[in-house]
Amino acid sequence: MSGKKTFVFATTVLCALAMSFVDGVVQPPYAVKSAIKILLFLCVPLGYFARFRAWDQLKNLFRLKKMELLVALGLGVGAFLVITGGYMVISRFFDLDTIILARTSEGGVSAANFLYVSTYIALVNSLLEEFFFRGYAFLNMKNLTSRPFAYGFSALLFAIYHFGMVGGGNLMVSLVAMAGLFAAGLILNALNERSGSILTSWLLHMCANLAINTVGFYVFGIL
Numbered sequence: 388m389s390g391k392k393t394f395v396f397a398t399t400v401l402c403a404l405a406m407s408f409v410d411g412v413v414q415p416p417y418a419v420k421s422a423i424k425i426l427l428f429l430c431v432p433l434g435y436f437a438r439f440r441a442w443d444q445l446k447n448l449f450r451l452k453k454m455e456l457l458v459a460l461g462l463g464v465g466a467f468l469v470i471t472g473g474y475m476v477i478s479r480f481f482d483l484d485t486i487i488l489a490r491t492s493e494g495g496v497s498a499a500n501f502l503y504v505s506t507y508i509a510l511v512n513s514l515l516e517e518f519f520f521r522g523y524a525f526l527n528m529k530n531l532t533s534r535p536f537a538y539g540f541s542a543l544l545f546a547i548y549h550f551g552m553v554g555g556g557n558l559m560v561s562l563v564a565m566a567g568l569f570a571a572g573l574i575l576n577a578l579n580e581r582s583g584s585i586l587t588s589w590l591l592h593m594c595a596n597l598a599i600n601t602v603g604f605y606v607f608g609i610l
Contacts (some may be wrong), residue, residue, distance in 0.1 A: 395524065404548075432518060448594070452586075462578070463594025470602070513592040
């Protein structure tokens with residue numbers, strides 16, 4: 388048990404910090420960054436499940452519960468409205484468009500490829516993050532440590548991982564974004580704990596990403 392806990396703790400911290408460093412400092416082309424994320428967020432957890440022969444535990448992460456999915460969908464619609472509405476309010480006080488354009492251009496994202504990138508973000512990237520932070524770092528860690536620790540550990544690493552994306556701009560916007568990401572991590576964890584599956588949090592995460600993509604379409608002048 389101790390070996391499992393050490394493995395999950397160390398790999399989660401290292402992978403989250405490495406991906407934040409790639410996003411914020413290395414800033415490779417988006418295709419390269421996506422390949423690195425697949426290696427860290429998919430292959431590393433699969434290595435754990437293979438190493439400890441926890442295939443049943445892996446399968447349970449994808450259990451389908453219709454009522455839980457409906458709850459997640461309702462929350463997802465609410466998240467979509469909050470994010471898009473929040474952008475319209477905050478953009479009156481901060482030049483969010485300039486910040487967004489600067490951060491996306493650093494990663495090679497532009498109006499020309501945003502449709503493809505946004506589709507990947509909504510469907511694939513959200514699943515990778517849910518599998519890693521909720522399936523591997525929360526539901527799995529909750530069985531190895533205490534419930535409060537698993538909640539805080541997963542949510543904190545989820546926020547830190549995103550610092551490479553949201554950091555470096557306006558300090559106040561960055562702090563608000565980090566606090567929001569930590570809170571979002573706690574909410575997504577609660578959904579997973581209720582259902583025992585990452586499908587619920589994936590659905591909510593997709594809706595949130597769709598809202599962010601909608602803002603991106605507006606900033607790039609596509610809408």
